[in-house]
Amino acid sequence: MRYGMMDAEDGLGRWPVSCEMPVQWGDMDALNHVNHTVFIRWMETARMHYFVACGFTDQVEEQGIGPILAGLKVDYHAPVTFPDTMTIHTTITRMGGASFDMGYRITSSARDGETVATAIVHGVAFDYAAGKPTRIPDDLRARVLGIEASAP
Amino acid sequence: MRYGMMDAEDGLGRWPVSCEMPVQWGDMDALNHVNHTVFIRWMETARMHYFVACGFTDQVEEQGIGPILAGLKVDYHAPVTFPDTMTIHTTITRMGGASFDMGYRITSSARDGETVATAIVHGVAFDYAAGKPTRIPDDLRARVLGIEASAP
Amino acid sequence: MRYGMMDAEDGLGRWPVSCEMPVQWGDMDALNHVNHTVFIRWMETARMHYFVACGFTDQVEEQGIGPILAGLKVDYHAPVTFPDTMTIHTTITRMGGASFDMGYRITSSARDGETVATAIVHGVAFDYAAGKPTRIPDDLRARVLGIEASAP
Amino acid sequence: MRYGMMDAEDGLGRWPVSCEMPVQWGDMDALNHVNHTVFIRWMETARMHYFVACGFTDQVEEQGIGPILAGLKVDYHAPVTFPDTMTIHTTITRMGGASFDMGYRITSSARDGETVATAIVHGVAFDYAAGKPTRIPDDLRARVLGIEASAP
Numbered sequence: 190m191r192y193g194m195m196d197a198e199d200g201l202g203r204w205p206v207s208c209e210m211p212v213q214w215g216d217m218d219a220l221n222h223v224n225h226t227v228f229i230r231w232m233e234t235a236r237m238h239y240f241v242a243c244g245f246t247d248q249v250e251e252q253g254i255g256p257i258l259a260g261l262k263v264d265y266h267a268p269v270t271f272p273d274t275m276t277i278h279t280t281i282t283r284m285g286g287a288s289f290d291m292g293y294r295i296t297s298s299a300r301d302g303e304t305v306a307t308a309i310v311h312g313v314a315f316d317y318a319a320g321k322p323t324r325i326p327d328d329l330r331a332r333v334l335g336i337e338a339s340a341p
Numbered sequence: 342m343r344y345g346m347m348d349a350e351d352g353l354g355r356w357p358v359s360c361e362m363p364v365q366w367g368d369m370d371a372l373n374h375v376n377h378t379v380f381i382r383w384m385e386t387a388r389m390h391y392f393v394a395c396g397f398t399d400q401v402e403e404q405g406i407g408p409i410l411a412g413l414k415v416d417y418h419a420p421v422t423f424p425d426t427m428t429i430h431t432t433i434t435r436m437g438g439a440s441f442d443m444g445y446r447i448t449s450s451a452r453d454g455e456t457v458a459t460a461i462v463h464g465v466a467f468d469y470a471a472g473k474p475t476r477i478p479d480d481l482r483a484r485v486l487g488i489e490a491s492a493p
Numbered sequence: 494m495r496y497g498m499m500d501a502e503d504g505l506g507r508w509p510v511s512c513e514m515p516v517q518w519g520d521m522d523a524l525n526h527v528n529h530t531v532f533i534r535w536m537e538t539a540r541m542h543y544f545v546a547c548g549f550t551d552q553v554e555e556q557g558i559g560p561i562l563a564g565l566k567v568d569y570h571a572p573v574t575f576p577d578t579m580t581i582h583t584t585i586t587r588m589g590g591a592s593f594d595m596g597y598r599i600t601s602s603a604r605d606g607e608t609v610a611t612a613i614v615h616g617v618a619f620d621y622a623a624g625k626p627t628r629i630p631d632d633l634r635a636r637v638l639g640i641e642a643s644a645p
Numbered sequence: 646m647r648y649g650m651m652d653a654e655d656g657l658g659r660w661p662v663s664c665e666m667p668v669q670w671g672d673m674d675a676l677n678h679v680n681h682t683v684f685i686r687w688m689e690t691a692r693m694h695y696f697v698a699c700g701f702t703d704q705v706e707e708q709g710i711g712p713i714l715a716g717l718k719v720d721y722h723a724p725v726t727f728p729d730t731m732t733i734h735t736t737i738t739r740m741g742g743a744s745f746d747m748g749y750r751i752t753s754s755a756r757d758g759e760t761v762a763t764a765i766v767h768g769v770a771f772d773y774a775a776g777k778p779t780r781i782p783d784d785l786r787a788r789v790l791g792i793e794a795s796a797p
Binding site: 224225226229230233258259260261262263264265 | 680681682685686689714715716717718719720721
């Protein structure tokens with residue numbers, strides 16, 4: 190899997206979805222920083238909010254097609270400690286035939302909005318009955334473009 | 342450890358501290374409900390907010406005395422799913438010589454404030470240098486009573 | 494929920510099931526000890542091994558009856574650090590009409606088998622279609638007694 | 646951060662360190678697969694075993710120099726379910742002035758040793774007193790080469 194091309198396509202990459210997450214005390218590990226896996230858990234929650242918004246999760250029940258996580262790449266820029274409130278921003282930057290890329294940016298309230306981590310997730314539309322990747326349905330593509338267009 | 346006596350002492354058990362926590366998608370397990378360990382992680386965060394407020398955490402650095410978790414008892418009343426926002430309420434119900442009890446109540450926003458879990462944690466004031474339990478310092482007792490008295 | 498009666502019934506409480514679990518570095522929290530929620534995660538794994546062995550999990554698909562966690566009580570006896578290997582022992586100590594109790598004992602290899610935590614879980618047989626507790630099926634009771642009898 | 650160059654340098658990339666980890670039931674999420682963050686937690690444990698072996702963790706106390714996680718890239722190849730036992734293999738593939746790369750490969754026992762995930766972690770030697778990256782100490786480099794040379 191390559192992560193070279195980060196430029197968003199036309200109408201994509203506009204960061205329309207975000208959610209807030211308070212740091213939990215138990216998110217910190219023995220180095221007294223929030224463990225690096227917690228950032229990835231936060232990104233997953235933001236991703237699910239995006240999937241609910243664009244109907245990707247409904248697609249599973251209606252058409253047997255759902256998103257699968259093929260890979261991720263995270264860059265850690267600054268440590269996070271308890272207490273703090275994070276904002277996790279996400280956007281879809283690319284939709285290929287069966288695959289798509291999502292960008293993530295996590296900012297810290299205690300650090301005045303500083304970006305503490307950035308990431309890319311590489312996903313695939315999967316046909317559960319056929320057991321293989323499938324083309325992202327056109328109505329889903331349209332809804333993703335609608336969500337991206339709704340970004341302030 | 343016994344949990345028989347739940348009645349709060351004079352001036353205690355007034356539920357002065359609470360925090361909100363959004364459910365994360367990954368908090369759910371293979372039964373499609375938030376895993377039961379996550380409730381206990383939430384309670385820990387509420388407890389730390391209380392400890393910061395009453396200065397129990399500062400006590401560790403200043404006097405080498407800190408709280409230790411000796412036991413807990415949780416009753417689960419209703420399942421929780423993503424998305425939802427929980428409120429975790431906590432109160433100190435008893436302060437003995439070296440030990441104390443804290444009550445917890447977790448309510449669900451998606452269930453219109455219904456209580457989904459209740460719990461008791463039994464803690465001990467520990468002298469790290471001596472390696473054994475120690476009397477809860479008087480100034481800490483006073484601050485706990487002050488926090489409980491501040492409950493609405 | 495009461496946890497007063499811990500004596501095992503005839504043929505129960507014989508500790509037939511156990512599993513080993515290496516401590517992970519990330520199990521430790523900012524106090525440099527394994528976080529107290531991790532012990533409860535380990536107990537859940539041992540419980541599932543017991544449920545697989547006695548066919549409680551198959552019961553869900555065949556009869557729509559499955560186990561529900563109603564409550565738990567944990568006593569923490571000693572801290573655990575990385576690296577270590579834990580053994581989680583479990584046994585069913587009581588089977589009522591619809592409810593049952595399971596005991597847990599966690600021992601540490603690094604502490605030469607010392608018990609670091611003990612616990613009780615209170616469970617209920619639940620009829621998912623009816624949406625309420627139901628009588629523990631007789632064949633399941635028989636298999637539980639068989640597993641307990643197999644303890645060395 | 647780039648992950649383009651994966652070829653190991655002379656004497657590196659020989660996969661000398663591995664550890665086994667049983668899957669826990671609670672590692673599975675609402676999709677009935679082990680959650681993708683759990684793979685990263687396993688890799689962290691393997692990394693710490695490597696750091697203990699080469700003395701990188703002692704370096705922190707003795708010289709105030711420790712490893713910092715700058716980024717990671719994970720490719721997921723196959724889903725994992727409970728029960729299973731994973732083997733997490735790790736190797737250092739590159740040591741630059743202050744930075745280093747570690748490779749990871751996770752194999753599944755239930756899948757007859759199939760590789761279910763591969764990853765790269767990009768780390769930096771950090772001088773805590775100075776608050777900035779520092780050159781990897783020569784004795785640490787020598788111990789890393791010794792560990793890699795010990796691979797079967």
